[in-house]
Amino acid sequence: MVRGLLLVMLSLIALTAQAGERRIVVFQPGTSPAQRVALAKAAGGTVVRELRLINAVVIEHPTQVSIAESKLRALAEVKRVDQDPKINWLKMADARGTDFALPSASGILKGIEALKKQQAEQPAPTAPGAQETPWGIARVKAPAAWGTTRGKGVKLVVIDTGIDMTHPELSGILKGGWNAISTAATFNDDNGHGTHCSGTIAAKDDDAGVVGVAPQIDLYGVKVLDENGSGTFDDVIAGMLWAVENKMEVASMSLGANSGNQALADAVEAMRKGGVILIAAAGNSGGSVGYPAAYPGAIAVAASDSRDKLASFSSRGPSVAVIAPGVAVKSTYMGGAYDTLSGTSMATPHVAGLTALYVATHKGATPEQARAALSAASTKLPGVPDIGQGAGLPTADKLVR
Secondary structure: OHHHHHHHHHHHHHHHHHHOEEEEEEEOOOOOHHHHHHHHHHOOOEEEEEEHHHOEEEEEEOOOHHHHHHHHHOOOOEEEEEEOOEEEOOOOOOEOHHHOOOOOOHHHHHHHHHHHHHHHOOOOOOOOOOOEOOHHHHHOOHHHHOOOOOOOOOEEEEEEOOEOOOOOOOOOOEEEEEEOOOOOOOOEOOOOHHHHHHHHHHOOOOOOOEOOOOOOOEEEEEEOOOOOOEEEHHHHHHHHHHHHHOOOOEEEEOOOEOOOOHHHHHHHHHHHHOOOEEEEEOOOOOOOOOEOOOOOOOEEEEEEOOOOOEOOOOOOOOOEEEEEEOOOEEEEEHHHEEEEEEOHHHHHHHHHHHHHHHHHHOOOOOHHHHHHHHHHOEEOOOOOOHHHHOOOEEOHHHHOO
């Protein structure tokens, strides 16, 4: 038995070594893609991915990536070498029940209780299968814009854990996607997070389930996180660059890291230059805003509750652009189901959907124009500090007017 356990441990060690460490090698402008690959290989690295829009390749080595890194740093063609850890990107962005550790959960619990009381005072649906308009959709006044637009034709990508490809509330709206973790696999969601965000953005208006902010967009899903919400920096960056290369108009990123790196910052800038409007979760630390939301090219979203208070978990700081509903948000979930979650993850898709409505009525809008429009369409929430809400809560009636 001891021998068997030893063999299992050795196998695990071998698998870990095989996975290897990664680095993002960024080259000087003018270095051709072929040169980048050749130089990385000559230094002893295995090239596992090219990130052409930021002049980079990703290298891996089973045991000694640091040796290849040292050799590459010495080359004139190499601008820098960035770390590429695998982390859980949902810890700051998603507040699910007992799965998150926050400075205080009391604000969330109070918000949920207030929401239950509010719902109890409303009349029940007349039919068991009647469609529900989640409180956040009503709070951002999405239905007020639907006489003008429902986002038809706007290309929006959710960069996350993927999307349930067979969910009835997303069928017909979901147009395609990509798996950055395993290009041979589909972008189907095996976590639930990406599907939940997608429903808030675009669940169909079909007299069943729930409805999203912009129920007629062209929805795309890019899977950059695994079933546990983890992924490397290069997985996330690859998904961001996919959005640029595939001419997405809006990108929703309900994920975040406590710290970024220059390659991630470069990817945000590539999205801005490529005309992709990036809406990102501020984070759930209760402290400073996470990354990529903290970068200037991203529109960072904080979370409010049903009483228009700042959620206790919501990250805050001068980079917060707007605030949106993020406590006890009901939406679609994997397996054709529905679930109620809390977090700036849930606030972000409200703003992404609003942005799609804006783009539908302002074709060709730049990220800068979208930021200004969201700000102009926002109202300050009383008693919430500016670092917690930015310009305030945007609403669709003002945005498409």
